[in-house]
Amino acid sequence: MTLDELSTPALILDRGKLQANLDRMAAAVARHRVPLRPHLKTAKSAAVARLAFGGGTGPITVSTLTEAEYFADHGFDDITLAAALTPAKLDRAGTLARRIRVLTLVTDDVGVAEAIARHVAPFRALVEIDSGERRSGVLADSPALLEVARALGPKLSGVLTHGGHSYLMRDLPSMRRVAEEERSAVVAAATRLRAAGLNSPVVSVGSTPTALHAERLEGVTEVRAGVYMFGDLFQAELGSNTHDQMALTVLSSVIGRRPEEGRVVLDAGALALSKDRSTEKTSHDAGFGLVWDIDGRPSFGRAVIERAYQEHGVVTSDRPASFNELAIGSKVRVAPNHACITAAAYERYFVVDGGREVVAEFDRINGWE
């Protein structure tokens, strides 16, 4: 089977580019002699996770209990669930914790920490630290830090932060500053815990831009990152990857042509691409995605999905004459704004390796059930 024969829309993953991205992040983190705990919220695929560990398994991060259960089913036995759970989910999490080696939860709330501590399951737990994103987490210098940590009792295993405000930065010095905010916040928190006689073996940081650009990671014991595996147009604007390094695209077919009005229509719309507009606030707004040819080359000028209807994507270009090359049924590859969101519309990856031949299919897990 080749891309020419594949039914569209379909999610395409380039294995060579994926492997290069995995290697590049591994090298970036290895500079600091800190282990990487890859975040599988983007890939949601055991096959991809195994490539991150040279074919084996290793410590991973996930964003939902459903992902955690899926990866446990596929042999991963050291899993950090890096989004807070409510107490109502602890029984389900406990069932999982009993069948793998380590399930680590996070919390920033005293009540949840008490529920984790009380639960019979062998959880470990990290106190979530807010290092500047102002989403979740306690501040490193707040009274809440010690309260939550103490409430966890013997299940306390350390501290974790996500410097997601790195996504708001647009240059390398700012990105490095956020990386240092991540590091210093979580190291300060761990230092406070230890000074109070509490345990903090784990000091966890991570986001793709900060993981790639951190200048120092002293005191950090692990780095988490996820979207680096695939890369996307928004991460390209942050300097995390080039367009050529993007491993994930959506294969789509031309279903309409109005070259005289400067547009073609694809069978990839809002559901196939997502409504993510991350690039809107960057200097290269790509609409709902950038349109490349079937081999992933920018052959149609700067061709963007200007309008996304449920099943239709309307493409315009600064070189509309190139649309003459696109007949009805012609296939293109759409580069997504945000790989994590686009991939979630699909149940599998069709894997290529540079060319058009489909060399493998990788499943993925979606949803929350």
Added chain:
Amino acid sequence: MTLDELSTPALILDRGKLQANLDRMAAAVARHRVPLRPHLKTAKSAAVARLAFGGGTGPITVSTLTEAEYFADHGFDDITLAAALTPAKLDRAGTLARRIRVLTLVTDDVGVAEAIARHVAPFRALVEIDSGERRSGVLADSPALLEVARALGPKLSGVLTHGGHSYLMRDLPSMRRVAEEERSAVVAAATRLRAAGLNSPVVSVGSTPTALHAERLEGVTEVRAGVYMFGDLFQAELGSNTHDQMALTVLSSVIGRRPEEGRVVLDAGALALSKDRSTEKTSHDAGFGLVWDIDGRPSFGRAVIERAYQEHGVVTSDRPASFNELAIGSKVRVAPNHACITAAAYERYFVVDGGREVVAEFDRINGWE
């Protein structure tokens, strides 16, 4: 089971509101003595489709071949696939056409029309007309209309348009004008076909706002609409439904609280709600969704999802003091900007009927495989 016990995020469908929406549209279209061919692209659920036909089946519209196959499996035998197919999909469509009574395709392209005509399967086909949206379709007065119609040969069954530019309108007179553009374009096209000795028994129009607000439908033989079944915040801005009529919400739990910083955090983020920002360009920007209490009441002021991360939704409100009522684990209902896109993240609906009790589960079909 009640909403209090349900694991979150989960998709909630209120059956009473759904039925009232179905009845309201049926009455709006019946005024014109024109049959409704409901569009199932929003609901993607056989159980919902059956409610639209008083428990039975009837003529329906779908947006993908996957939906068409699913509804055929559930007893629907008159299906219009209202998005253009490439010739590569005709064999798959042909297999379906042979097992139901009527499968109607649409095209605006001579080459595709020829491929449909040549195919052994018993397709019917409509010429897609552009009534002002400038997405797909030929203009009613263009030479292409007769070329495409003739190329379909005996499979020609009429004309179809979608006045999707109604979504750009913000007042009733504009909406009525678009409804009349829809009607007049497609009636003009059918008139031209008949004058040329061609067949046009089907004259099909539709979009939720135009279907509700059309003043006349002379010459039209069917009306298609879909999102009216559920309603959403964007359709509320178009006057298609009130907030109280919205049948679809996302049940979510509070996983973080920072009332002193004016926010709570939900376990419904970009994947659970979609990144759709349809309300952004209306006079009531609802961020990524409006937050109601577990019973669907606006108890927290105007509470909106201001930031949507993959699995986190950050809520702010003009009455942040009301966040005191929200503890960790408290459940809320999030009203979506765009029901069609939000629903696509889920495999099932948990159905309620006014209260909190889950009275049924309805499956739904997603994807393109």
